[in-house]
Amino acid sequence: MTSPRASRLALAVHGALLCTALAAPLLPASAIAEEAAAVAGRSYAIPAGALDEALNRFAREAGINLSATPAQTRGLNSNGLNGTFSVEAGLARLLDGTSLQAENLGDGSFVLHEVPAGSALEVPSTQVFALGNALGSEDGYLATHSQIATKTSKSLMETSQSVSVITREQIDDQGSRTVQQSMRYTPGIFTGQVGASNRYDYIVMRGFADNSVDNVYLDGLKTMGDSGTFSSMQVDPYFLERIDVLKGPSSVLYGRSLPGGLVALTSKKPMYEDYHQVQATVGNMNQKGVGFDFSGPLDEEKRIAYRLVGLGKGGDTQFDHTGDERYAIAPTLAIDLREDTTLTLQGYLQHDPNGGYHSGVPADGSLFQHNGQRISREFFDGEPGLDDFDRMQRMFGYQLEHRFNDVWTARQNFRYLSSDVELSQVYGYQWTAPDSNELNRYFSGASEELEAYIIDNMVQAEFDWGSARHTLLTGLDYQRRRTHVDWTSGVSTPLNAFDPVYGNESLSFLSEDNHTRRLEQTGLYIQDLIDLDQWRFSLGIRQDWVDVSDENRTAHTKSDEQWSRFTGRAGVLYLFENGIAPYISYSESFNPNAYSDASGKALEPTEGKQWEAGLKFQPQDSNSMYTASVFHITQENVASKLPQDNFFTSVGKVRSQGFELEAHTRVTENLKFLASYTYTDITYAKSLDGNQGNTPNQAPRHMASIWGDYDFNAGALDGLRTGLGVRYVGKTWADKENTQHVPSYTLVDALIGYDLGKLGMQGLDLSLNANNLLDEDYVASCYSLDFCYFGEKRNVTATLSYQF
Numbered sequence: 001m002t003s004p005r006a007s008r009l010a011l012a013v014h015g016a017l018l019c020t021a022l023a024a025p026l027l028p029a030s031a032i033a034e035e036a037a038a039v040a041g042r043s044y045a046i047p048a049g050a051l052d053e054a055l056n057r058f059a060r061e062a063g064i065n066l067s068a069t070p071a072q073t074r075g076l077n078s079n080g081l082n083g084t085f086s087v088e089a090g091l092a093r094l095l096d097g098t099s100l101q102a103e104n105l106g107d108g109s110f111v112l113h114e115v116p117a118g119s120a121l122e123v124p125s126t127q128v129f130a131l132g133n134a135l136g137s138e139d140g141y142l143a144t145h146s147q148i149a150t151k152t153s154k155s156l157m158e159t160s161q162s163v164s165v166i167t168r169e170q171i172d173d174q175g176s177r178t179v180q181q182s183m184r185y186t187p188g189i190f191t192g193q194v195g196a197s198n199r200y201d202y203i204v205m206r207g208f209a210d211n212s213v214d215n216v217y218l219d220g221l222k223t224m225g226d227s228g229t230f231s232s233m234q235v236d237p238y239f240l241e242r243i244d245v246l247k248g249p250s251s252v253l254y255g256r257s258l259p260g261g262l263v264a265l266t267s268k269k270p271m272y273e274d275y276h277q278v279q280a281t282v283g284n285m286n287q288k289g290v291g292f293d294f295s296g297p298l299d300e301e302k303r304i305a306y307r308l309v310g311l312g313k314g315g316d317t318q319f320d321h322t323g324d325e326r327y328a329i330a331p332t333l334a335i336d337l338r339e340d341t342t343l344t345l346q347g348y349l350q351h352d353p354n355g356g357y358h359s360g361v362p363a364d365g366s367l368f369q370h371n372g373q374r375i376s377r378e379f380f381d382g383e384p385g386l387d388d389f390d391r392m393q394r395m396f397g398y399q400l401e402h403r404f405n406d407v408w409t410a411r412q413n414f415r416y417l418s419s420d421v422e423l424s425q426v427y428g429y430q431w432t433a434p435d436s437n438e439l440n441r442y443f444s445g446a447s448e449e450l451e452a453y454i455i456d457n458m459v460q461a462e463f464d465w466g467s468a469r470h471t472l473l474t475g476l477d478y479q480r481r482r483t484h485v486d487w488t489s490g491v492s493t494p495l496n497a498f499d500p501v502y503g504n505e506s507l508s509f510l511s512e513d514n515h516t517r518r519l520e521q522t523g524l525y526i527q528d529l530i531d532l533d534q535w536r537f538s539l540g541i542r543q544d545w546v547d548v549s550d551e552n553r554t555a556h557t558k559s560d561e562q563w564s565r566f567t568g569r570a571g572v573l574y575l576f577e578n579g580i581a582p583y584i585s586y587s588e589s590f591n592p593n594a595y596s597d598a599s600g601k602a603l604e605p606t607e608g609k610q611w612e613a614g615l616k617f618q619p620q621d622s623n624s625m626y627t628a629s630v631f632h633i634t635q636e637n638v639a640s641k642l643p644q645d646n647f648f649t650s651v652g653k654v655r656s657q658g659f660e661l662e663a664h665t666r667v668t669e670n671l672k673f674l675a676s677y678t679y680t681d682i683t684y685a686k687s688l689d690g691n692q693g694n695t696p697n698q699a700p701r702h703m704a705s706i707w708g709d710y711d712f713n714a715g716a717l718d719g720l721r722t723g724l725g726v727r728y729v730g731k732t733w734a735d736k737e738n739t740q741h742v743p744s745y746t747l748v749d750a751l752i753g754y755d756l757g758k759l760g761m762q763g764l765d766l767s768l769n770a771n772n773l774l775d776e777d778y779v780a781s782c783y784s785l786d787f788c789y790f791g792e793k794r795n796v797t798a799t800l801s802y803q804f
Helices: 005-012 015-040 049-060 086-095 168-173
Strands: 042-046 063-069 081-085 102-103 109-114 129-130 162-167 216-218 238-247 261-269 275-283 286-295 305-317 324-339 341-354 388-403 406-433 437-464 468-491 510-534 533-551 556-572 578-593 604-619 625-640 649-666 671-686 702-712 718-728 745-755 766-773 779-784 787-790 795-803
Touching: 042 049, 049 063, 049 086, 086 102, 162 168, 168 238, 168 649, 533 578
Parallel strands: 063 109, 216 261
Antiparallel strands: 042 081, 063 129, 102 109, 162 238, 238 261, 275 286, 275 795, 286 305, 305 324, 324 341, 341 388, 388 406, 406 437, 437 468, 468 510, 510 533, 533 556, 556 578, 578 604, 604 625, 625 649, 649 671, 671 702, 702 718, 718 745, 745 766, 766 795, 779 787
């Protein structure tokens, strides 16, 4: 008899065949029509409007790849296209009245060129962005499209859910050293859960702090770390093109996910124009780093392109006796196998020999004085001779896409991941006595091996039915993860927190705990996006089957649980001609619980439900966008326990509601702003441990931020750029019992940069970033009264880049 797991694996492996089978019946009947369309063209009805929007829609409907730089289409409009046109004629009509021309590369790809009067055609040397069923264009900090909410190329103005995008330019301008830091100016996101530690990317969304390292996706697929262990993955932002943030439950397209939302990372992809950049970074705390980013075509026909990105960096941290170090490389190869088929091969190898600091100190001594003293924000509670964190992670994947005809497209995304983590850590926990200056210290050790893979098969159909335009997406995904862990725990010697003396590495009461953890998930989903006049409808449903097992190799016991869950999503948006778009949506999520009951049985998965309503506004002929949203989220089956118990019961319920404001504004060609405000009211709606009605800790009620950037492009300051940002984080609770507050804090960030090409050093650029410019000394948050986390002190880095 075939096992359920074997059946689901076979189902997923045959997903690609399903894609072909769905589309194959249409091929013979449409072959003649396709051949005729190549000569006579096809019918288009593209309204007048922004040029990049018109080109994006044309590329999608014509089934071509069209590349352009954001600067080429910025501020330009098109008269639209109505009637039957060939590809060349349609592009010429859309570009009429501009100084742009589309060059046919001969393989179904086109590239836009600027053709000033009387000059020869010149190939632009800047980075290009693919249009069509891709990510649209980016202008500074503003992106026009996102795939995160629908897995299709959908305009943000037509997406009935709150989405924020952090562009490559914003990452660079704000000097973000981690993915977590990149989202400091994004509404609904709290990035101070573990303070100044950079070992993992903790991203608290809409107040949900549990498992906050488990909501990151890379190139459309879950990163597949194991949040119940030390094996959570991290990708360096230097390797990313952009970061998309989807707010609220999102299980319909992605399976298991958290109710607060998810974060989608997009890797740097190969470009079909030569691009080369090297950079060097130095900073305080002995920071040093070098990186390179090379890309371009490998053949004269420009059917094969590569990208090779590498990075090496390291330095001290603000905590005594700790440092961090990283080496990473990412080779990528894009191949146009034929006119309608593309394959992108991706690799990523990262080694973190030193993972920095990852511990906390008591509230008594950090939030307020202990015996008349406060613990220093540089204090190290470990033991230098024993402290170690070494992580090696390897990823290989591909993205395969084939367009059968004007209606059907199939895509398959795959990634394999393996990692090794070695941990040795001494940490402090509670004072030895109320009037003592010494902390109890304990030891944790771990040796972990993780192996995982995930595959997502999709078939997309774009067609007209009556007066409505449909984008139908159906998919089958499968993921599997195995984590082999050997844990050690023990007791170390006490340490004076105000006058530490290190060197005693003796440990006692050592014990071992060895597990093999497995997770397997299969999901089948379908989504229909409907454009009816000015209305935009989104409907989606999904069925998931999940197996979770935990084999305790020390106690010789094993738990194995199987669940199936149905989730749905629906949204409606109306797009007014003046650029205003109100919307309302409903979405659901589920996520396997990391806790067990008194018998060792895994608790039921948590389940999230969200209602969201909002208003988006993009003024006509502008490069600005404004978003306002209100939300109400409930999460069921939250783990809760009585204080005297060491097991959990699945009876908790959390309710989060609030509103968010976000603005991307380009005031002039030189001046642009980011601004946001977040109000989050989150409470334990049901709990057995006495916390019902309380507010979870690490969930600020108020957050606000603003960032401004000004580029000088004339006069004596030509080439200079400056940026200034302010971030406010309101007070939070230090514990679930709501007995102590963590005070609010305000931080200032700054940028100053200069294009050295203005001085004759072509291609050179120098920038200086300062985070926490005023060196605010603060506690970022507390997990409990025993673990509070200091925020990052002033961090200054200088970066010299050379592009050639």
